[in-house]
Every structure is written in C-alpha cells, then in structure tokens.
Amino acid sequence: MAPARRAGLADGVQLERFDPGRDQAAVRLCHELYLAGLPVDDPRLPAMSRRAFTAWLALGWTEDHPEAWLARDEAGRICAWYSITFSERENTHLARLTPLVGPGYRRRGIGTALVRHAAAQAHVRGRTQLAAESRQGSPAEAFCRALGAGLGLTEAVRVLRVSDIPDGHLPALRSRAQAAAPGYALVSWEGPVPERHLANVVALNHAMNDAPIEEQREGQVWDVARLHASQARVAAAGLRHYTVAARCERTGELAGMTQLGVDPFTPHWGFQEMTAVARQHRGHRLGLLVKVVMLQLLADHEPQLDQIVTGNADSNEHMIAINAELGFQVADYWLSWELPVASVLAPQAAAQS
Numbered sequence: 001m002a003p004a005r006r007a008g009l010a011d012g013v014q015l016e017r018f019d020p021g022r023d024q025a026a027v028r029l030c031h032e033l034y035l036a037g038l039p040v041d042d043p044r045l046p047a048m049s050r051r052a053f054t055a056w057l058a059l060g061w062t063e064d065h066p067e068a069w070l071a072r073d074e075a076g077r078i079c080a081w082y083s084i085t086f087s088e089r090e091n092t093h094l095a096r097l098t099p100l101v102g103p104g105y106r107r108r109g110i111g112t113a114l115v116r117h118a119a120a121q122a123h124v125r126g127r128t129q130l131a132a133e134s135r136q137g138s139p140a141e142a143f144c145r146a147l148g149a150g151l152g153l154t155e156a157v158r159v160l161r162v163s164d165i166p167d168g169h170l171p172a173l174r175s176r177a178q179a180a181a182p183g184y185a186l187v188s189w190e191g192p193v194p195e196r197h198l199a200n201v202v203a204l205n206h207a208m209n210d211a212p213i214e215e216q217r218e219g220q221v222w223d224v225a226r227l228h229a230s231q232a233r234v235a236a237a238g239l240r241h242y243t244v245a246a247r248c249e250r251t252g253e254l255a256g257m258t259q260l261g262v263d264p265f266t267p268h269w270g271f272q273e274m275t276a277v278a279r280q281h282r283g284h285r286l287g288l289l290v291k292v293v294m295l296q297l298l299a300d301h302e303p304q305l306d307q308i309v310t311g312n313a314d315s316n317e318h319m320i321a322i323n324a325e326l327g328f329q330v331a332d333y334w335l336s337w338e339l340p341v342a343s344v345l346a347p348q349a350a351a352q353s
Helices: 024-041 050-059 110-124 139-147 169-179 195-210 224-237 286-301 317-326 341-352
Strands: 006-008 014-018 067-072 078-085 094-101 129-135 150-161 184-190 240-248 254-262 269-277 307-313 329-340
Touching: 024 050, 024 067, 024 078, 024 094, 024 139, 050 224, 067 110, 078 110, 094 110, 110 129, 110 139, 110 341, 129 139, 129 341, 139 329, 150 317, 169 286, 184 286, 195 224, 195 240, 195 254, 195 269, 240 286, 254 286, 269 286, 286 317, 307 317, 329 341
Parallel strands: 094 129, 269 307
Antiparallel strands: 006 014, 014 067, 067 078, 078 094, 129 329, 150 307, 150 329, 184 240, 240 254, 254 269
C-alpha cells in the first residue's frame, strides 16, 4: 500500500506532499512559516538561510531523504508543514518527525492532525515509533508532553562568543594540549575530504558512536558512500566547511578530527559539527587540540565570525569539559521524544469504529 499524497485535516485544512528539490515556491512558503515561528520556537540561535533550509528539507541530515507535506487553510494559505524521515540502514523502527504550525494557526488541533497523518505514513512504512525534538520551555515541549511522548536524552546547546576569549587563552590551551600529544601532527583542509583521508574520516565518524545516544538506538555505520552523501548535503547547503585533524606520525592515520561550517548568509555564526578521537588515541588531549587549532584557523579564514554553536548530550562529560575550557556557555536545552505510532493512531481508529 503506497502512502497517500493528499489528505484533509481539521477545519477544512488540506495537506499535500511536495518535492522540495523541485517545488521552490512551496519551500519558500515553508521557510517563511519557519521564520515566523522562530521568536517563540528557537529565539537564541540564528535562522537557517533559505539555501540551508532548502537543502535540509530536501536532503535531511542523513542520506535518507525526507518526505515533505504542506498544509493549506480553506483560503489556500499555507498554515503548517511537516518533514518525516524513514531511515533505511539503522533504527528502522523509527520515523523522525519535524512538524511546524504557523503562529497564527496554533491551538486549533492542526498540530495533532499533522502528527496523526505522519503516524499513518509511518505505519504504512512499518515504523513503530515517531521521534522528534523540542526546545526546553517552548510550545513544542508542551505539545509533546500533551501527546504523551516519552522523554529521552537532553542536549545542551552551547555558544562561544569568540570576541570574549581572553588574549593568550588559546595559545596557552594549545601549548598544554600539544605537551600531552607528542607524536601527533596537525593537518587541515577546507571543503570536501581529500581522497587520501577518506578511509580515516570514515573511521573517525564510526568513533562518534561512542558518544551517548538514546537507549535502543543504533549508531550510524559509516562507509565512503555515506561520507560522500554527507559532503553533498554540505555543498547543497552552501556552507564553507573546515576540518582540522591530528595525524599519528607513527602510523600515518588520522587520530582525531573536528569539523565546522559557516553559512555565507549568517557569517557571524559558526556551526560546530563532529569532533571525534579514535579510541586507541584517546588520553592525549587531541579533542582539545584540534578545537583550539580550529579557532585559530577561523581567525584567519573567517574574521567576521563571532559566535560558534555546538550541542552535546548532558551525559557527554568529556566533550562538555573541553567546551568549558574553550569558554562555551549554555544557551538552551533541547529534548528528544519518542511516541508509539500505535498510540497516535488508536484514538483515530476508535473514533472511526
């Protein structure tokens, strides 16, 4: 049975699936609705630019391209949308959901109708759980709690204001980190991973699976194809992308790495991506070293950059300690949720029986 492409929701609202890679008019309307909700939904961080938003809506955060659905009211005005992703490699019991209802349409049952529609799509695909995230204290948190969703990991979002770093702080941190890391050399590049480093970067992405994740979740299994897909998403978003790595001089392998992106439309902000150290190379302060060197590199390549945002699970004590040394401060908390598909569909089924 194929998923439906059109559906009616509450109060005459109509929902239709669209292709973000082709329907730029629909993407623009979704982006405008996203921007309208930001003052309440996520007021402390910069908005995604249109290009970055389009890339996310079309390609998602993994190689599993999302489905996008657009809701219009009786007058044909966009009032809500949602994106849903079905992983095909890991966590195949999950459907990852991002719903958004326009500020002027909230508390009318539209959000609940979106979740029910998404649950029906998940059910057709054989998924048993909806997964979502919300900012702590936001309307989305209240909505998730009202739906009866189960709370998972909490992620702290931290921001570093580069201009607040004291003079001499980074050189002092680098000196201490290098003293603990004899036998390692630093390498860096801008843009895609050089061919000679592909296998090492795949291995370091595997190392990210040691970071805390939700119970009963599988970490991503990385290969070169998945890495190429990740780089394609970065290119589609238009980010300037930087990597700093530590190379073991004895073996020649990359032992640790950090990556960061800058959106040309919000050049004062940097978006921290992965930081990982291979298990056999831990204990040499390589995580701190590559992040310090990244900041020094950015001072030359992105002189307008003044704030960097990163996120870590509350239980990731090691990375939190590194970020604290650098001067990151907590800006917000994000909560992860899971909701059984069956529990969403049960009231609807009961009403129809």
